[in-house]
Amino acid sequence: MTPIGLVAGEPSGDLIASRLLQGVQERIPDLVVQGIGGPALEQSGMQIWHPMAALSVFGYVDALRSLPRLIRIYNDVAKRWKLTPPALFLGVDAPDFNLRLEEKLRAQGVPTVHFVGPSIWAWRYERIHQIRRAVSHMLVLFPFEVEIYEKEGIPVTYVGHPLADAIPTEPDRAGVRESLGIDADTPVVAILPGSRSSEIRLLSPVFLQAAARFAQKEPGTCFLVPMVNQVRRQEFEAFLARYPVPNLRIIQASGIQSREQWPVSWQAMAACDVALVASGTATLETALFKRPMVISYILSGMMRRIMAFKSGQTGPSVPWVGLPNVLSREFVVPELLQEQATPDNLFRELDSLWRDESRKAHIRSQFEDLHQILRRNTAQKAGQAVVELLTCQN
Numbered sequence: 001m002t003p004i005g006l007v008a009g010e011p012s013g014d015l016i017a018s019r020l021l022q023g024v025q026e027r028i029p030d031l032v033v034q035g036i037g038g039p040a041l042e043q044s045g046m047q048i049w050h051p052m053a054a055l056s057v058f059g060y061v062d063a064l065r066s067l068p069r070l071i072r073i074y075n076d077v078a079k080r081w082k083l084t085p086p087a088l089f090l091g092v093d094a095p096d097f098n099l100r101l102e103e104k105l106r107a108q109g110v111p112t113v114h115f116v117g118p119s120i121w122a123w124r125y126e127r128i129h130q131i132r133r134a135v136s137h138m139l140v141l142f143p144f145e146v147e148i149y150e151k152e153g154i155p156v157t158y159v160g161h162p163l164a165d166a167i168p169t170e171p172d173r174a175g176v177r178e179s180l181g182i183d184a185d186t187p188v189v190a191i192l193p194g195s196r197s198s199e200i201r202l203l204s205p206v207f208l209q210a211a212a213r214f215a216q217k218e219p220g221t222c223f224l225v226p227m228v229n230q231v232r233r234q235e236f237e238a239f240l241a242r243y244p245v246p247n248l249r250i251i252q253a254s255g256i257q258s259r260e261q262w263p264v265s266w267q268a269m270a271a272c273d274v275a276l277v278a279s280g281t282a283t284l285e286t287a288l289f290k291r292p293m294v295i296s297y298i299l300s301g302m303m304r305r306i307m308a309f310k311s312g313q314t315g316p317s318v319p320w321v322g323l324p325n326v327l328s329r330e331f332v333v334p335e336l337l338q339e340q341a342t343p344d345n346l347f348r349e350l351d352s353l354w355r356d357e358s359r360k361a362h363i364r365s366q367f368e369d370l371h372q373i374l375r376r377n378t379a380q381k382a383g384q385a386v387v388e389l390l391t392c393q394n
Helices: 011-027 039-043 059-083 095-107 125-134 144-151 162-166 173-180 197-217 230-242 264-271 281-288 301-311 323-328 343-355 357-374 378-393
Strands: 002-008 031-037 047-051 088-092 112-115 137-140 156-158 188-192 222-227 248-252 274-278 293-297 335-337
Touching (some): 002 011, 002 095, 002 378, 011 031, 011 039, 011 088, 011 112, 059 095, 088 095, 095 112, 112 125, 112 378, 137 378, 144 156, 156 378, 162 281, 162 357, 162 378, 188 197, 188 264, 197 230, 197 274, 197 293, 222 230, 274 343, 281 323, 293 343, 335 343, 343 357
Parallel strands (some): 031 047, 088 112, 137 156, 188 222, 274 293
16 A cells, blocks of 8 residues: 545645546555545545645635634644655645645655645745755746756756646637627627635726726627626626626536536636736636736735735735746736726726737737647646655655
């Protein structure tokens, strides 16, 4: 029997870890995986000690409220693995939880692998010291991260990004539009204000006002707004009632998976001509769909103070915030953040992108190159790294 400890803290991590384990199980048939995971890992045969949802927190306030529960879970899994050490521990994202656990396990002689490096290139670089103590091997999503860890003497493997494997290099735009009942020649703008309540509250008003101005200039434009659930939809609709936009359609996730089991956000990205996108993973997804976008974000005053206190920084260490720009090392698409995120500014940038065909062609070319760089069969590469580390232990 070859036991592995594993903690995945997000649905995306649950899915990619389950695919990673499939490859490991083919090479090591007696593999036994135990720890914290979600439905995909459970279906792959993992013994779930605690459900992944128990680690889910949304923002600093929720984290403080959840702290007693998180401490109980941490103490439980740490005690179990102290009594019966695994042959290897794999931490998938969730750095606040996993790095502490990895540091403890590695001190006990357990090899530790961390998959998805925290964004130390933008915030809190000093965490590199904890990573050096905690992690035997880093598996990173972005190629520029390799140099960071190599410079710090931390073994690292670039495995690409799972989204680049999941999103086709040539999305079927016509098919998606047909499934949504949108004509091929209809102008479409995707509006993605985020999936958190705070994002809906702060971004929806400026996004909607910018969209209304775009609709005045481009009558007949269809605006697609994906919503992750009914709660977020109701929050968004409250703002829509105050800032109406003609021909706006909300598409909401349901229990029945739609086209090729794509999330509704992917449908909007595939169907649109341009997009207004909240900074985050959605910007990378939009880039992988080769769509020009305006990236925006607004933090409340309290959140800005909390982030500055926690990180010791008033802003990121790089000049870009959106992942497509970070990866390209240039402002391929515009970013309007905080006070710059006004309806006038958003409209002007959106209209400029819409009208400039040569700029859109350049953006598409940049994003095609980006897709090829990130498309590396992530699950297979990460699984191979885990197998090699396990083999070295035997």
